[in-house]
Amino acid sequence: xxxxxxxxxxxxxxxxxxxxxxxxxxxxxxxxxxxxxxxxxxxxxxxxxxxxxxxxxxxxxxxxxxxxxxxxxxxxxxxxxxxxxxxxxxxxxxxxxxxxxxxxxxxxxxxxxxxxxxxxxxxxxxxxxxxxxxxx
Amino acid sequence: xxxxxxxxxxxxxxxxxxxxxxxxxxxxxxxxxxxxxxxxxxxxxxxxxxxxxxxxxxxxxxxxxxxxxxxxxxxxxxxxxxxxxxxxxxxxxxxxxxxxxxxxxxxxxxxxxxxxxxxxxxxxxxxxxxxxxxxxxxxxxxxxxxxxxxxxxxxxxxxxxxxxxxxxxxxxxxxxxxxxxxxxxxxxxxxxxxxxxxxxxxxxxxxxxxxxxxxxxxxxxxxxxxxxxxxxxxxxxxxxxxxxxxxxxxxxxxxxxxxxxxxxxxxxxxxxxxxxxxxxxxxxxxxxxxxxxxxxxxxxxxxxxxxxxxxxxxxxxxxxxxxxxxxxxxxxxxxxxxxxxxxxxxxxxxxxxxxxxxxxxxxxxxxxxxxxxxxxxxxxxxxxxxxxxxxxxxxxxxxxxxxxxxxxxxxxxxxxxxxxxxxxxxxxxxxxxxxxxxxxxxxxxxxxxxxxxxxxxxxxxxxxxxxxxxxxxxxxxxxxxxxxxxxxxxxxxxxxxxxxxxxxxxxxxxxxxxxxxxxxxxxxxxxxxxx
Ligand code: SF4
Numbered sequence: 001x002x003x004x005x006x007x008x009x010x011x012x013x014x015x016x017x018x019x020x021x022x023x024x025x026x027x028x029x030x031x032x033x034x035x036x037x038x039x040x041x042x043x044x045x046x047x048x049x050x051x052x053x054x055x056x057x058x059x060x061x062x063x064x065x066x067x068x069x070x071x072x073x074x075x076x077x078x079x080x081x082x083x084x085x086x087x088x089x090x091x092x093x094x095x096x097x098x099x100x101x102x103x104x105x106x107x108x109x110x111x112x113x114x115x116x117x118x119x120x121x122x123x124x125x126x127x128x129x130x131x132x133x134x135x136x
Numbered sequence: 137x138x139x140x141x142x143x144x145x146x147x148x149x150x151x152x153x154x155x156x157x158x159x160x161x162x163x164x165x166x167x168x169x170x171x172x173x174x175x176x177x178x179x180x181x182x183x184x185x186x187x188x189x190x191x192x193x194x195x196x197x198x199x200x201x202x203x204x205x206x207x208x209x210x211x212x213x214x215x216x217x218x219x220x221x222x223x224x225x226x227x228x229x230x231x232x233x234x235x236x237x238x239x240x241x242x243x244x245x246x247x248x249x250x251x252x253x254x255x256x257x258x259x260x261x262x263x264x265x266x267x268x269x270x271x272x273x274x275x276x277x278x279x280x281x282x283x284x285x286x287x288x289x290x291x292x293x294x295x296x297x298x299x300x301x302x303x304x305x306x307x308x309x310x311x312x313x314x315x316x317x318x319x320x321x322x323x324x325x326x327x328x329x330x331x332x333x334x335x336x337x338x339x340x341x342x343x344x345x346x347x348x349x350x351x352x353x354x355x356x357x358x359x360x361x362x363x364x365x366x367x368x369x370x371x372x373x374x375x376x377x378x379x380x381x382x383x384x385x386x387x388x389x390x391x392x393x394x395x396x397x398x399x400x401x402x403x404x405x406x407x408x409x410x411x412x413x414x415x416x417x418x419x420x421x422x423x424x425x426x427x428x429x430x431x432x433x434x435x436x437x438x439x440x441x442x443x444x445x446x447x448x449x450x451x452x453x454x455x456x457x458x459x460x461x462x463x464x465x466x467x468x469x470x471x472x473x474x475x476x477x478x479x480x481x482x483x484x485x486x487x488x489x490x491x492x493x494x495x496x497x498x499x500x501x502x503x504x505x506x507x508x509x510x511x512x513x514x515x516x517x518x519x520x521x522x523x524x525x526x527x528x529x530x531x532x533x534x535x536x537x538x539x540x541x542x543x544x545x546x547x548x549x550x551x552x553x554x555x556x557x558x559x560x561x562x563x564x565x566x567x568x569x570x571x572x573x574x575x576x577x578x579x580x581x582x583x584x585x586x587x588x589x590x591x592x593x594x595x596x597x598x599x600x601x602x603x604x605x606x607x608x609x610x611x612x613x614x615x616x617x618x619x620x621x622x623x624x625x626x627x628x629x630x631x632x633x634x635x636x637x638x639x640x641x642x643x644x645x646x647x648x649x650x651x652x653x654x655x656x657x658x659x660x661x662x663x664x665x666x667x
Binding site for chain 2: 007008009010011012013014015016017018019022024027028029039040041044045046047048049053055056057058060061062063064065066067068073078081082083084085086088089090092096098099100101102103104105106107108109110111112113114115116117118119120121122123124125126127128129130131132133
């Protein structure tokens with residue numbers, strides 16, 4: 001038996017915040033439907049909303065951490081990647097001070113992710129150098 | 137937004153400026169059109185004849201970068217005619233006398249000359265807006281992306297207060313934000329001078345509260361804005377940059393410079409779902425997941441906090457962005473990044489953030505809640521500034537008009553403005569790979585007035601050079617009366633012909649937003665090479 005379910009969530013394309021249902025067939029998203037009783041959406045989406053699931057399975061999706069060696073990217077494990085990022089950041093922080101590090105958080109990520117990002121920059125790195133591209 | 141999206145439907149006059157609403161915020165646009173069906177007057181003020189302009193009762197083009205002048209001009213007329221809301225001014229505002237003095241300098245003749253909007257149109261707009269019962273203003277980056285962006289926003293607030301069109305349902309000043317969670321990113325403290333909930337990093341009591349909760353010593357010094365970050369990299373003061381889910385290589389002004397700058401870093405780490413132009417420059421790239429592969433919340437443009445739910449497992453070994461950051465934080469030796477779930481993160485945040493205090497996952501299970509929501513009984517806030525402004529009385533600030541940072545001259549005789557188009561999304565990392573969206577709008581173009589094209593001997597679809605003081609791009613033309621004479625428009629989504637190679641990095645002194653919307657360029661035919 002194939003499993004079919006719809007997952008209620010929020011459109012990721014613009015700030016209107018439409019309520020959408022992702023149609024999931026056997027663990028794979030196959031379509032997007034508008035949420036009928038959503039205050040903003042009222043059963044209608046724009047063309048971007050109707051197609052919001054399409055980019056998810058694109059060929060170009062990154063699936064493994066990459067490090068550049070001699071100008072070329074090679075795949076690596078999470079352990080090694082995290083280790084390298086943390087060690088390098090710690091070294092730069094020690095050598096040049098926390099304000100020599102800065103971070104850009106994202107208007108595409110969730111609130112939880114944004115919260116964690118700025119907490120990390122402020123509490124662990126020790127700088128207020130946090131901004132995002134939304135001014136742009 | 138000070139109001140909610142659904143409320144717009146009940147406005148009886150809607151002034152849209154610098155927002156290509158039908159394309160950038162389709163479901164806001166549909167409320168505006170519904171209001172119009174119910175009899176509202178729709179006014180559109182935009183240098184381009186945007187799609188929404190076609191539905192307008194009054195549509196006028198202002199010259200690029202002259203917003204303060206027309207807004208002051210409207211207020212001048214309103215005061216001369218006695219259309220201001222005297223009760224609102226005396227009860228809820230201060231500083232009217234200073235404003236009046238400044239406005240003396242903006243008689244219709246002079247405003248017409250600066251802005252190109254006729255005296256008759258100025259008067260019609262002033263009358264429709266001032267005499268409406270519930271008038272709303274809607275604006276987007278067409279207003280903020282100027283060196284006078286902050287001035288423009290304050291001027292619109294002056295106009296709303298002068299006529300009492302703020303602090304009630306269906307009536308206010310409503311900025312529309314670009315990307316879906318810009319509101320949330322700002323609310324969460326993704327800004328150099330504030331913690332979550334706009335709590336200042338320089339305030340001792342607030343900083344102590346966060347120090348206690350996070351168990352860390354925190355800096356009281358406001359950080360660098362994005363433009364300052366790039367400057368500091370140039371100066372060798374910033375050595376490492378960590379970018380989560382952003383693609384400044386397309387969205388920043390003056391691209392060549394950005395690339396050159398990023399290459400100077402000792403360490404660039406990029407976390408994204410695709411190998412973006414920015415990620416290609418990184419030393420380490422970490423794979424994040426799409427919105428369909430994680431739990432959490434987004435806050436939409438009308439401050440509505442809503443759930444994001446996981447529909448599928450992450451692809452490959454990709455991980456949610458917060459998981460990655462927590463791993464790095466722990467590895468850097470901090471033990472306050474242990475969370476069993478996204479909900480636990482949300483709870484920690486709401487404890488520390490008064491405007492989100494009363495919101496829980498449980499309460500937004502079905503419908504979102506609009507902040508401020510300060511306790512568990514609080515139903516949230518559909519519109520802001522009901523009985524008073526956050527600082528008590530609303531202050532009028534007199535704003536003099538200033539010219540844009542770069543103006544056209546003999547060498548660069550065309551005004552260039554940039555913007556979004558409906559089928560693409562910001563730097564296109566997502567919509568660029570979505571087949572149905574790509575079909576609709578494959579490549580970039582420069583939109584120009586047919587009369588200008590005839591003069592330069594340029595044809596529809598011809599590849600031309602567009603040159604500014606900062607760079608040159610080659611791009612196809614699209615002839616259209618949507619743009620006025622001596623002006624061209626380029627959508628900024630396409631890396632292959634990125635408009636931001638050309639744009640100016642001059643920034644607003646307060647908001648630090650770059651002047652994307654105005655710069656000077658010239659157009660040249662590409663000479664065919666001899667065989
Ligand atoms: S469906 Fe369209 S209008 Fe609604 S949030 Fe998505 S992109 Fe915006």
